Amino acid sequence: MDAPEHHGPTTATTTDAAIRTAGLTKVFAGRGEPLIAVDQLDLTVARGEIFGLLGPNGAGKTTTVGMLTTRVVPSAGAAWVGGIDVRARPTAVKQVIGVVPQSNTLDRSLNVRENLVFHGRYFGMHGRMARRTADELLDQFRLADRADAEIDALSGGMAQRLMLARAVMHRPNVLFLDEPTAGLDPQSRLALWQVVQELHANGQTILLTTHYMEEADQLCGRVAIMDHGRILALDTPEQLKATVGAATEVRMQVAGDRLQELATALEALPGTSGARVLDGIVYVYVNHGGPRLPELIAAADRAGHTVSDVGVTEPTLETVFINLTGRDLRE
Amino acid sequence: MTATTIEARPVSRAASSAFTSLLLRDFVVVLKQKVPFLMRTVTQPLLTVFVFGYVFPKIGQGVGGPKGSAEFASILGPGLIAIALIFQGIQAVALPLVSEFGYTREIEDRVLAPLSVSMVAMAKIVSGAIQASISALITVPIVLWVPASPVHLHIHWLALITVAPLAAMLGGSLGLALGTRVEPRQVSLMFSILVMPMSMLGAVYYPWSKLTAIPWLRWAVLINPLVYMSEGFRMALTDIGHMNAWAIYAMLIGATGLLMRAGLKGFANRVLT
Numbered sequence: 323m324d325a326p327e328h329h330g331p332t333t334a335t336t337t338d339a340a341i342r343t344a345g346l347t348k349v350f351a352g353r354g355e356p357l358i359a360v361d362q363l364d365l366t367v368a369r370g371e372i373f374g375l376l377g378p379n380g381a382g383k384t385t386t387v388g389m390l391t392t393r394v395v396p397s398a399g400a401a402w403v404g405g406i407d408v409r410a411r412p413t414a415v416k417q418v419i420g421v422v423p424q425s426n427t428l429d430r431s432l433n434v435r436e437n438l439v440f441h442g443r444y445f446g447m448h449g450r451m452a453r454r455t456a457d458e459l460l461d462q463f464r465l466a467d468r469a470d471a472e473i474d475a476l477s478g479g480m481a482q483r484l485m486l487a488r489a490v491m492h493r494p495n496v497l498f499l500d501e502p503t504a505g506l507d508p509q510s511r512l513a514l515w516q517v518v519q520e521l522h523a524n525g526q527t528i529l530l531t532t533h534y535m536e537e538a539d540q541l542c543g544r545v546a547i548m549d550h551g552r553i554l555a556l557d558t559p560e561q562l563k564a565t566v567g568a569a570t571e572v573r574m575q576v577a578g579d580r581l582q583e584l585a586t587a588l589e590a591l592p593g594t595s596g597a598r599v600l601d602g603i604v605y606v607y608v609n610h611g612g613p614r615l616p617e618l619i620a621a622a623d624r625a626g627h628t629v630s631d632v633g634v635t636e637p638t639l640e641t642v643f644i645n646l647t648g649r650d651l652r653e
Numbered sequence: 654m655t656a657t658t659i660e661a662r663p664v665s666r667a668a669s670s671a672f673t674s675l676l677l678r679d680f681v682v683v684l685k686q687k688v689p690f691l692m693r694t695v696t697q698p699l700l701t702v703f704v705f706g707y708v709f710p711k712i713g714q715g716v717g718g719p720k721g722s723a724e725f726a727s728i729l730g731p732g733l734i735a736i737a738l739i740f741q742g743i744q745a746v747a748l749p750l751v752s753e754f755g756y757t758r759e760i761e762d763r764v765l766a767p768l769s770v771s772m773v774a775m776a777k778i779v780s781g782a783i784q785a786s787i788s789a790l791i792t793v794p795i796v797l798w799v800p801a802s803p804v805h806l807h808i809h810w811l812a813l814i815t816v817a818p819l820a821a822m823l824g825g826s827l828g829l830a831l832g833t834r835v836e837p838r839q840v841s842l843m844f845s846i847l848v849m850p851m852s853m854l855g856a857v858y859y860p861w862s863k864l865t866a867i868p869w870l871r872w873a874v875l876i877n878p879l880v881y882m883s884e885g886f887r888m889a890l891t892d893i894g895h896m897n898a899w900a901i902y903a904m905l906i907g908a909t910g911l912l913m914r915a916g917l918k919g920f921a922n923r924v925l926t
Contacts, residue, residue, distance in 0.1 A: 350926075388926065391765065392765075393761070393764070393765075393924070393925065393926070394925070394926050395925055395926070411664070412769070413664050413667075413668060413767060413768060413769050414664050414767075416765055416766065416767045416768075417662065417664075417667055417767040419765075421762075421765055423758075423761055423762070425758045425761075426757075426758075427757070427758050427759050427760075427761045427762040428759070428762070429678075429759055429762070430757055430759065431682040431685070431686075431749075432678070432681070432682070436681070440674065440677075440678045440681075443670075443674035443677065443678075444671045444674050444675065444766040444767070445667075445671070445766070445767060446662055446666075446667055446670045446671070446767075488762075
């Protein structure tokens with residue numbers, strides 16, 4: 323049963339924070355050790371911001387979104403969305419949020435257009451307004467030619483666009499996107515990124531979770547890197563990448579099993595800021611004006627290693643994650 | 654969208670319009686699926702009345718003795734109306750919920766509508782009760798006109814307008830209680846170990862008072878809420894002897910309350926973590 327709520331108007335005239343959490347915690351008690359899914363999260367997302375929670379599966383991103391969207395009951399701490407206390411007034415919060423969950427939750431008994439029309443009605447639109455807004459959204463999200471299609475006939479990308487259209491239909495103050503492009507093909511992913519960027523340009527506050535570092539990098543103004551229920555780092559993607567302290571990341575595939583030895587040797591070269599072994603690949607971080615690729619390969623040769631493949635990139639958010647945790651995002 | 658002040662509607666007004674919209678959605682879905690709806694409503698009572706009320710008397714294989722066939726049709730009618738309510742409660746609430754929780758996760762979106770979780774569950778019960786009532790109405794002409802011998806109706810309106818909504822809410826509540834507890838792979842088991850015994854031992858084919866001949870059964874079936882629904886409709890629609898009216902009302906209200914509570918609790922447990 324729900325806690326009783328005040329039945330006054332849900333007016334919030336607070337700071338610029340669209341989302342704020344203080345010590346927000348979720349512990350799943352199960353058989354065996356209780357699992358701390360989210361551990362004392364303190365977070366502030368400003369209005370108009372597009373904010374990313376980046377981390378591997380199981381980092382606590384979805385649980386965080388679950389608590390902010392009233393589906394998961396916090397174990398401790400507090401959270402406000404649009405200035406409304408999520409624990410005390412979940413029903414009021416539901417009026418001001420839009421949610422695109424990880425799985426397809428479209429109404430299979432209704433067609434594409436009806437999904438939008440009824441969503442509008444749930445949020446208090448009258449019939450004519452709901453139908454008109456639905457048609458506008460179908461155009462905006464390039465679904466107009468599928469208006470009468472059944473949900474099961476939609477591709478993954480179309481279903482995702484429809485869920486996004488549904489989530490913004492009632493003009494929410496905060497839009498939550500939980501792994502919005504997981505399972506989409508690259509083309510659909512780019513199309514969805516474009517739509518999200520358009521919404522952001524129109525002033526929509528967005529919190530998205532992702533385990534794709536490109537997605538966080540491309541879309542988000544600020545990114546919180548999450549692991550084991552905690553935020554490890556929080557900044558703009560540029561600033562986060564700058565913390566790596568290197569201009570270039572060199573990935574070397576090397577035969578043999580003495581990789582750590584090689585990493586140590588390369589790290590000792592002047593002009594490198596670090597090296598590590600992960601999944602059988604040696605990563606070397608090279609500063610501006612540091613050793614160039616042939617020099618690194620020569621150094622590996624001298625140490626008795628044969629380099630079979632090399633890749634050179636700028637440091638990515640994944641580099642940042644590896645630096646913070648010693649693991650990569652796919653683990 | 655960028656306004657720093659949120660001017661949302663009062664929670665109670667938003668919730669009541671969301672509630673009626675959820676009912677409207679279910680109504681539209683029933684209209685879209687009116688043929689399967691009609692078929693699942695009509696088949697069972699039609700076949701039962703046809704075999705017991707038409708074929709049996711015609712071939713001289715009377716139920717309840719040769720002179721009893723007319724009386725049997727009158728006994729059967731109220732029972733089949735009660736069964737229609739229970740079946741529709743399960744078909745309209747429990748079965749969709751099993752897939753909404755299990756396969757499609759649709760329910761995750763429905764609980765994001767701006768009303769409390771228990772109101773979303775309540776909308777399921779009310780929608781189930783409305784669909785159950787429609788089924789019961791469709792059943793009425795079948796049980797009246799199919800039997801070979803005339804059915805002796807005597808409508809007690811006060812009883813009818815009180816028993817029918819209670820029984821419909823009971824059907825919806827049972828649907829919610831089952832739908833929030835049954836896993837997709839257990840659906841056929843639910844029909845064989847729960848729905849079948851309920852309907853066979855629900856005072857549908859015989860009045861409860863006649864069970865005096867089998868005392869242990871007379872008391873054992875009292876656990877079955879369908880007994881009170883059948884007896885309630887028998888009281889409302891015929892002059893056949895029925896259970897004490899106070900007992901019928903008390904048990905209908907009690908069973909509805911218990912099942913509603915179990916359903917709302919089960920729903921909250923499934924959608925909130």
